[in-house]
Amino acid sequence: MMGAKLRFFDATPVGRIMNRFSKDLESVDQELAPFADGFVVTTLACLVTIGVICAITPAFLLFTIFIAIVYSLVGVFYLNLSRDLKRFESITRSPIHQHFTETLVGVTTIRAYGDERRFLVQNLSKIDDNNRPFFFVWVNNRWLAFRTDMIGSFIVFLASALAVGYAAKIDSGLAGISLSFAVSFNQNAIWVLRLYANVEINMNSVERIQEYIKDTEQEPPAEIPENEPAPSWPQKGAIEVKDLSLRYASNLPRVIDTISFNIKPSEKIGVVGRTGAGKSTIITSFFRFVDPDSGYIKIDGVDITSIGLRRLRKSLTIIPQDPTLFNGTIRSNLDMYGEYADLQMFEALKRVNLISAAEYQQIIDGDGKFFNSAEQSTEENRNKFLDLDNPISENGGNLSQGERQLMCLARSLLKSPRVLMLDEATASIDYEADAMIQKTIREEFSSTTILTIAHRLKTIIDYDKILVLDAGKIKEFDHPYKLIVDKTSQFRDMCMDTGEFDDLVALAKQAFVDAKNK
Structure with a gap:
């Protein structure tokens, strides 16, 4: 099973x-x-x-x-x-x-x-x-x-x-x-x-x-020793998708139909489309939850179907729409394999604003421990993230939706991934928490290749490119500003439906100008 x-x-x-x-x-x-x-x-x-x-x-x-x-x-x-x-x-x-x-x-x-x-x-x-x-x-x-x-x-x-x-x-x-x-x-x-x-x-x-x-049909092997990539793979995060087709079962129609695109290292790509266009399917295909019916996906020149699943899935990072937390402690949720020191975990929590800079400094001064001041001594006022052994209930039930999402983000920061997938990761939280997460992503993952399924177009309007899907096919793939000024563009229609068209145009134009000036 x-x-x-x-x-x-x-x-x-x-x-x-x-x-x-x-x-x-x-x-x-x-x-x-x-x-x-x-x-x-x-x-x-x-x-x-x-x-x-x-x-x-x-x-x-x-x-x-x-x-x-x-x-x-x-x-x-x-x-x-x-x-x-x-x-x-x-x-x-x-x-x-x-x-x-x-x-x-x-x-x-x-x-x-x-x-x-x-x-x-x-x-x-x-x-x-x-x-x-x-x-x-x-x-x-x-x-x-x-x-x-x-x-x-x-x-x-x-x-x-x-x-x-x-x-x-x-x-x-x-x-x-x-x-x-x-x-x-x-x-x-x-x-x-x-x-x-x-x-x-x-x-x-x-x-x-x-x-x-x-x-019960089994997944491909977890390890293929003869095709094991280099320990540092992926180093750059370049992605090549060629003639990729996907279907959930052999007797079902294709959900992705012969698509091709290339992503340069460190590029930020937004994936948009109507419901059922195949956005989530593309993300899951990188982890081989669905194997290609035809075509291939290469990351830094390595065909992902040629290597073991364990290495592939440990090398990529995903932040899903529903934050995935487990019954245990903050430590076990951040570092499931015991690979990182406590200070590294506290630093990750600071970078996603779950603990403040002052609290982080006090932890460093206390040699990895936080000592409560008088006004923080009551249980109600105490920040639960200051103790890595504090319990996390199943599915993070004792945390707010924003805290769960930030915990998943901190877990991703610890891995320092070269390829990061976000599957509508901010769809169920408020604008303020969304803005905080997007700010963290832009600052902390500047050298990471990112694919984001967008729930709010404002979160991806300043990305390098937008991939527009429709019924499993690529309709458009270009810079958001080029798409939004094209009156025949499907992406432009989506932006107009949001009621924030002028703001989106301004943000896309600013991002386009900044990219030109680099």
Whole structure:
């Protein structure tokens, strides 16, 4: 699962995956072997019982074939129904996991709208759907118990009648042994069927797990030693995209259709287009979440499909629209691999304005520690970023949206990347925080090649070039000022739709003049 392509997780509900990793794995690890062991033991007990009865009253052997046929017919009915009921139970458990996970993720929204009752009813309904096959499993067990009791009673009757018939040849002790074994046979026979059914039922879990093991399409190899690029790669950040086409699956249409463009080292490129134009797909293709259907992407002359995924993804940096933080501490979120010193992390936090210059200086003076002054001693006033061991909840739930985005930016600063991708990184924060982040990006990543998917055109209007996409094709690729003054340009139309056209023209012109004067 860890090596599965992202397409698998897009198409598979999380509840279905959780079901495989919880109940199905439990069935294989804890239930299958004991049931198989019990089946072997009870089968041997039944064979020994029949052997003892036949040894004492040989005529019983004639009825054994008839008894075996009757038991087989009962067993076939029981097994077929039990197997399908167990499959239904496994299938109906996945929606419970899925619904519960979705409810936990959206619990604040549910409470805000006062809609708890509806989600509670939905959860109970899914539990009922899961309990129905479980109930019928026990009904099926009662059906089996009644019929095996009838067959068992018939066996006891036969053993008794034959013991009477052989009275002249056997003594009372052997007759007693034959009858006692006949009585115990009934319990052993019913458990043979039940345990065999449980083995088959739990093989459903083996089948479901095996389906994921065999049929889950894997990502390309994490390491390709023979094609490993130089340790300093990428050094310049030059990007060449040639005849690139992308599709999410072989049976789906192309989302990117034969595009080509070149980016010089340290250039800042804004990517714009209507919804569904393929902006995010291009960004993800650099990390090989989607492999090219045709064409190639080269960074500093290295085809990204020729090197291992681990090296490729560690060499590039992305700041996504939804900031990605993990349950842990500020330290573990900034430096997941333990590669940087504390002062380097504090410096990164200062550069994104999460701690002030005065606080940073006090940390340096305190040899990597911050000492609270009197007015900062209360927990409410204390800056949480002054202690790298302060906790971060899952998805950064104890931070504001702007703080999460700045944390991701600080993490990127630590890596000093040569290629940086921003996927609408400021789409969900206010203008003030957006301006702060853009200022930091311009100052701190001046020598970095940047590709930015723009949510606000003002953030990319002073970039070196604008890439305009439409339905997976490149419509325009030039300096923003050249595009905005072209009355036939699609980018000009986008700028006019913002209501800030004059400001955008002025900013683009200033950036164009500054670039000319360099």
